[in-house]
Amino acid sequence: MxxxxxxxxxxxxxxxxxxxxxxxxxxxxxxxxxxxxxxxxxxxxxxxxxxxxxxxxxxxxxxxxxxxxxxxxxxxxxxxxxxxxxxxxxxxxxxxxxxxxxxxxxxxxxxxxxxxxxxxxxxxxxxxxxxxxxxxxxxxxxxxxxxxxxxxxxxxxxxxxxxxxxxxxxxxxxxxxxxxxxxxxxxxxxxxxxxxxxxxxxxxxxxxxxxxxxxxxxxxxxxxxxxxxxxxxxxxxxxxxxDGYADLPYHNERRETFRFHRKIAPYKITFAASLSNAKKAEELRQLSVYLGLGLKKSGVSTLLAPNIAKKSLETQFTDADCLGIPYTAVLSESTLENGIMGLRSIETTLEEKIHVANLTSYVELLIKNY
CATH class of the missing domain: 3.30.930.10 (Bira Bifunctional Protein; Domain 2)
Structure with a gap:
């Protein structure tokens, strides 16, 4: 093709x-x-x-x-x-x-x-x-x-x-x-x-x-x-x-993605969740909505996924990468206990750990200074 x-x-x-x-x-x-x-x-x-x-x-x-x-x-x-x-x-x-x-x-x-x-x-x-x-x-x-x-x-x-x-x-x-x-x-x-x-x-x-x-x-x-x-x-x-289209090796396969500059990316951030206890899914969804509203009020274009944690974590990452979303906020069961979450970058696919209270201000800084 x-x-x-x-x-x-x-x-x-x-x-x-x-x-x-x-x-x-x-x-x-x-x-x-x-x-x-x-x-x-x-x-x-x-x-x-x-x-x-x-x-x-x-x-x-x-x-x-x-x-x-x-x-x-x-x-x-x-x-x-x-x-x-x-x-x-x-x-x-x-x-x-x-x-x-x-x-x-x-x-x-x-x-x-x-x-x-x-x-x-x-x-x-x-x-x-x-x-x-x-x-x-x-x-x-x-x-x-x-x-x-x-x-x-x-x-x-x-x-x-x-x-x-x-x-x-x-x-x-x-x-x-x-x-x-x-x-x-x-x-x-x-x-x-x-x-x-x-x-x-x-x-x-x-x-x-x-x-x-x-x-x-x-x-x-x-x-x-x-x-x-x-x-x-x-x-x-x-x-x-x-320019943003990429066909990259990923594990033992290839993955098509879009990678945009943070200033022009349609969405700057989305949410994904990893959990083993299905009973916690609703709590994580509510947390993602709460954090997402805070980001939106600060002018950060945010995609809220209604089916958070209903897909595998890798599938959630794939969806975010195909939309060219620079960052994915990764929530887990431990986030509900200690407030620590991951922030995954599309460029490196690595996660850094931050506290949920700092998410909005940190993402604002990342986008502003790029």
Missing amino acids: RLINKILSMCEAYDFIRPVMTNNHVDFVKYGASGELLRQNIRNEWLYSNVTSRDESVFQTCYGMQKDRFADLLSLKEPYTNAKLFCNSQLPFNITDSRSQCEQKIADNTIINEESKFFNPRHYTRLKCTAFCIPEEGLQFFYHWQRQRKIWWRKFSANPGKFSLTEISTDDTGQECTEIRAEFDWGQETIETISNVGSKFFDKLDPTDREKFLARAGKKKLLPHIIESETSLEKASMVFLC
Whole structure:
């Protein structure tokens, strides 16, 4: 079986994603419960990197994809005008879009690599950042942004070396462009495009519209230099699902799992139990619910298993690993007596012993500092 088919089979079995096909092309991606959480976490991390933690002011909008780049930039006229008001017309500032539902035209007879089509559905949610810079600083920002975006992809990968930047190419209009690509077993996939648009766009505008794009660098009034970067939630989700897939030796067999960075994992922790006395099962279930509610109230995404201890411990671990859950809190009969429980890591499969009273604060620290 092809590797991509194994990954998609795992995705469907554990409710991540299911590509919906039309004429041998992916029309859109349907997300399951696990996939929705993964998608949400990826978007949150993209926003943190591109909005929250930026030195310059960044404004969010949702303006939809237009028929070409000129119309796309022109549609920013209103959010750009509003951004100028907040910035006292001073450059630089950025505008991001992480919600627009877009469509790319793919002819039915277009031949796309069997794996690549899953990274490029017809309908997708755009993640786009448009930076408006001081012209003298435009080229410097273009190179800086390439490094920053590459670092972002590498940060969440189990294999950071798979991400690379292409050589900068120049189109017929003189616009520079580079791509971030990810290396997989079947070849490279383009996952993000960064463009040095410059200020030539404004030459096509009538004087009234051009006036609205004028901003200031100090006391000087001028037109900004534009840098763009664009990817999609569907592409990012597929990248991290493929990156996180692992077929590992386990005892005398092999086990398929997902291993995600803690920040984007759908669930951060779940519970498992080992016991010999069935009468204690209900007490352990109640304890897991109590501890789980404490974790949830602290903002830790937690999966509560209703059938805790009704499966073997190994089966419980397998279920957690297939969902890519970084930690499993392991309860036992002795936990009810002395409060000591195990915390199993998906990375090492080893357990460290902690007290139930410290579980929430310790897991918060593990996730925060990663």
